[in-house]
Amino acid sequence: MGLDDRKLAVLRAIVEDYVSTQEPVGSKALVERHQLGVSPATVRNDMAVLEEEGYIRQPHTSAGRVPTDRGYRLFVDRLSRVKPLSPAERRAIERFLVGAVDLDDVVHRTVRLLAQLTRQVAVVQYPSLARSSVRHLELVPISTTRLMLVMIADTGRVEQRLVELPGPVLADDVTDLRRLINEKLAGARLSETPPLVQALVEEAPTDLRPTMTTLATVLLETLVERHEERIALAGTANLTRGGLLDFQGSLRPILEALEEEVVLLKLIGETEPSTTRVLIGDENEFDNLRAASVVSTGYGPGATILGGMGVLGPTRMDYPGNIATVRAVARYVGELLAQN
Amino acid sequence: MGLDDRKLAVLRAIVEDYVSTQEPVGSKALVERHQLGVSPATVRNDMAVLEEEGYIRQPHTSAGRVPTDRGYRLFVDRLSRVKPLSPAERRAIERFLVGAVDLDDVVHRTVRLLAQLTRQVAVVQYPSLARSSVRHLELVPISTTRLMLVMIADTGRVEQRLVELPGPVLADDVTDLRRLINEKLAGARLSETPPLVQALVEEAPTDLRPTMTTLATVLLETLVERHEERIALAGTANLTRGGLLDFQGSLRPILEALEEEVVLLKLIGETEPSTTRVLIGDENEFDNLRAASVVSTGYGPGATILGGMGVLGPTRMDYPGNIATVRAVARYVGELLAQN
DNA sequence: GACTGGCACTCGTTACAGTCGAGTGCCAGG
DNA sequence: CCTGGCACTCGACTGTAACGAGTGCCAGTC
Numbered sequence: 001m002g003l004d005d006r007k008l009a010v011l012r013a014i015v016e017d018y019v020s021t022q023e024p025v026g027s028k029a030l031v032e033r034h035q036l037g038v039s040p041a042t043v044r045n046d047m048a049v050l051e052e053e054g055y056i057r058q059p060h061t062s063a064g065r066v067p068t069d070r071g072y073r074l075f076v077d078r079l080s081r082v083k084p085l086s087p088a089e090r091r092a093i094e095r096f097l098v099g100a101v102d103l104d105d106v107v108h109r110t111v112r113l114l115a116q117l118t119r120q121v122a123v124v125q126y127p128s129l130a131r132s133s134v135r136h137l138e139l140v141p142i143s144t145t146r147l148m149l150v151m152i153a154d155t156g157r158v159e160q161r162l163v164e165l166p167g168p169v170l171a172d173d174v175t176d177l178r179r180l181i182n183e184k185l186a187g188a189r190l191s192e193t194p195p196l197v198q199a200l201v202e203e204a205p206t207d208l209r210p211t212m213t214t215l216a217t218v219l220l221e222t223l224v225e226r227h228e229e230r231i232a233l234a235g236t237a238n239l240t241r242g243g244l245l246d247f248q249g250s251l252r253p254i255l256e257a258l259e260e261e262v263v264l265l266k267l268i269g270e271t272e273p274s275t276t277r278v279l280i281g282d283e284n285e286f287d288n289l290r291a292a293s294v295v296s297t298g299y300g301p302g303a304t305i306l307g308g309m310g311v312l313g314p315t316r317m318d319y320p321g322n323i324a325t326v327r328a329v330a331r332y333v334g335e336l337l338a339q340n
Numbered sequence: 341m342g343l344d345d346r347k348l349a350v351l352r353a354i355v356e357d358y359v360s361t362q363e364p365v366g367s368k369a370l371v372e373r374h375q376l377g378v379s380p381a382t383v384r385n386d387m388a389v390l391e392e393e394g395y396i397r398q399p400h401t402s403a404g405r406v407p408t409d410r411g412y413r414l415f416v417d418r419l420s421r422v423k424p425l426s427p428a429e430r431r432a433i434e435r436f437l438v439g440a441v442d443l444d445d446v447v448h449r450t451v452r453l454l455a456q457l458t459r460q461v462a463v464v465q466y467p468s469l470a471r472s473s474v475r476h477l478e479l480v481p482i483s484t485t486r487l488m489l490v491m492i493a494d495t496g497r498v499e500q501r502l503v504e505l506p507g508p509v510l511a512d513d514v515t516d517l518r519r520l521i522n523e524k525l526a527g528a529r530l531s532e533t534p535p536l537v538q539a540l541v542e543e544a545p546t547d548l549r550p551t552m553t554t555l556a557t558v559l560l561e562t563l564v565e566r567h568e569e570r571i572a573l574a575g576t577a578n579l580t581r582g583g584l585l586d587f588q589g590s591l592r593p594i595l596e597a598l599e600e601e602v603v604l605l606k607l608i609g610e611t612e613p614s615t616t617r618v619l620i621g622d623e624n625e626f627d628n629l630r631a632a633s634v635v636s637t638g639y640g641p642g643a644t645i646l647g648g649m650g651v652l653g654p655t656r657m658d659y660p661g662n663i664a665t666v667r668a669v670a671r672y673v674g675e676l677l678a679q680n
Numbered sequence: 681g682a683c684t685g686g687c688a689c690t691c692g693t694t695a696c697a698g699t700c701g702a703g704t705g706c707c708a709g710g
Numbered sequence: 711c712c713t714g715g716c717a718c719t720c721g722a723c724t725g726t727a728a729c730g731a732g733t734g735c736c737a738g739t740c
Contacts, residue, residue: 026732039684044733062691062732101561102501140476140492148492152480152500158490160498161442221441236576237595251591255577366703379713384704402703402720 003053007046009036011055012079014047015067019316022242024064069281069315072293076278076319083320085328089117093332100336103127103156107232110309110333115235117325120313121258123268123296126230127155127306127337129223134185134193137219139178144168149218153190155306155337161222166210173208177215180204185219193223231264238313246291246314253288258312263289268296268308276323281315291315295322299330301338309333343393347386349376351395352419354387355407359656362582364404409621409655412633416618416659423660425668429457433672440676443467443496447572450649450673455575457665460653461598463608463636466570467495467646467677469563474525474533477559479518484508489558493530495646495677501562506550513548517555520544530563537563571604578653586631586654593628598652603629608636608648616663621655631655635662639670641678649673 027040055071100106114122132153140148204212296310367380395411440446454462472493480488544552636650
């Protein structure tokens with residue numbers, strides 16, 4: 001396809017103007033605001049080509065041009081220049097995250113920070129259990145036939161679960177069980193626990209066998225099967241910025257999608273290490289989000305990825321800015337986690 | 341004020357019709373749909389009085405009448421008949437809540453259930469720590485100078501916190517600390533802990549004194565001061581039902597309010613035992629929510645109130661239905677908690 | 681060959697006038 | 711006290727016209 005440098009410059013100018021003004025941009029306004037060095041007529045010819053190639057389109061015959069999803073894609077891939085964060089923003093990130101007292105706190109602060117900086121909806125996944133290790137498993141007697149099982153992961157995440165035992169157990173038994181379980185599981189990656197749990201049951205002393213079997217079931221459920229992912233969300237009010245123009249007038253599908261953990265996880269949770277993923281409009285697999293874009297990345301200490309985070313907004317968003325912000329926040333949170 | 345029975349019946353009819361049709365209701369339509377036994381002209385006279393008293397108003401001169409906040413208030417206080425839940429709804433409640441495995445699960449299921457049944461935004465407060473007792477405090481060594489403090493409340497709520505110690509401690513010391521702390525605090529109501537924590541420090545053996553002091557600080561922070569309340573939210577997509585007519589076209593203020601935990605707590609957290617509170621429009625203390633109504637109630641095992649739950653929607657909502665649903669769900673959750 | 685100025689054309693937006701009808705307030709009579 | 715009748719109000723809708731931003735195309739220029 002014959003897209004010379006000037007045509008690309010025109011596309012870039014259109015995207016930038018449209019993102020900031022939210023109005024279809026015409027040839028005249030374009031040459032006035034950017035130093036393209038050519039006349040409106042020439043720009044019009046370029047626009048005709050860009051439209052033919054599917055990068056921009058006209059909402060109405062007598063209106064200016066608007067980028068298509070494909071246009072944004074080209075812009076993101078080849079035209080946008082990295083936008084370094086302002087010192088003020090860097091300071092905001094530090095100030096906001098310093099002083100977090102536990103993992104919950106870190107995640108909540110992060111998601112609010114992202115929402116505030118990007119003025120979009122922010123999503124942060126808790127460190128995935130699948131990629132964590134067991135630091136400690138605690139058994140707390142609640143009654144003679146009930147235990148509270150508390151699992152502490154190396155990421156600081158804590159999961160708990162009430163266990164109904166088949167019969168009463170003594171305090172000493174609980175101590176034994178606790179020791180056996182920790183000897184076997186402490187330090188193991190969660191994804192590797194199933195065979196270990198199996199071994200626990202087999203190696204348990206006969207009198208503890210039934211109790212251990214019950215515990216094993218719950219352990220497997222808690223560690224592997226059940227709701228292993230958690231998510232924090234913030235900034236939904238930002239969806240209403242830009243009036244009703246974005247999202248073609250209805251927030252409904254977006255809000256519905258945001259209530260589905262599964263959807264959010266797919267959006268931000270499957271990022272490869274150290275890359276930033278951008279999903280634009282209908283590149284998204286969910287129909288509800290065909291009018292939205294997502295910028296996401298993974299985070300974690302060093303090169304390990306423990307979870308994802310990102311922002312969601314209208315396709316008409318400031319991609320370079322949001323990409324830079326998401327990256328910076330993710331890196332900072334990674335460093336923070338590495339300290340623990 | 342001279343509101344005879346018929347005028348009240350007219351008001352009730354107006355509220356019911358407006359809630360279901362979402363359109364201003366006129367005198368003619370009213371007599372057609374309700375057996376009032378009088379002519380439209382008479383109804384018009386009644387309406388004039390109701391308007392004068394501030395219970396209804398006309399959006400435009402040539403339009404029908406719409407209830408005011410004051411009108412809804414009168415309706416809720418004196419005119420609405422209790423709407424018993426349908427068997428289907430009762431079954432839905434049971435089916436939805438049965439099988440919850442821990443507190444998190446109960447709360448999440450509850451909030452989703454409420455949102456689904458009322459088709460409004462649902463809010464559920466986690467059992468308040470202030471009103472809970474300590475069941476057990478666990479200390480888990482992370483490194484020689486770091487402990488994870490885990491607090492398990494009798495409601496099943498679990499809070500954790502990382503503690504940096506002033507110096508290294510031995511495993512035996514940790515055992516001692518754990519025993520001392522639990523001897524003193526287990527079973528105590530959280531609101532009564534501060535003096536007990538103080539005593540812990542004073543009575544600690546000299547060699548454990550510095551460590552205990554650090555722990556005490558964190559304990560007080562975790563148990564009493566910090567973020568002691570948690571909240572779950574669901575059904576925000578329901579805000580978009582009824583097009584843009586409710587909330588005068590902008591969801592913004594509502595969404596903003598919903599992001600503030602403090603606001604939500606004020607809305608649903610201050611309910612007196614066993615009553616259902618209804619806040620209508622500007623009765624609400626938050627400007628952002630002057631177009632919304634809230635139906636809330638407390639819940640807990642037996643007569644104790646551990647937290648609040650409720651729904652939020654447009655002032656034009658089905659008050660009797662929502663009140664009945666919120667009550668039923670709260671009662672059911674209370675019973676569920678009593679079993680633990 | 682690439683760019684430019686000019687021009688006719690399209691079509692959404694806005695303004696204005698006119699009609700329609702739902703709903704009202706008021707009044708005289710039962 | 712209720713009712714039927716009637717004049718009135720005013721928002722919603724329709725049709726027409728003027729406007730203007732923006733376009734595509736073409737002939738002319740460098």
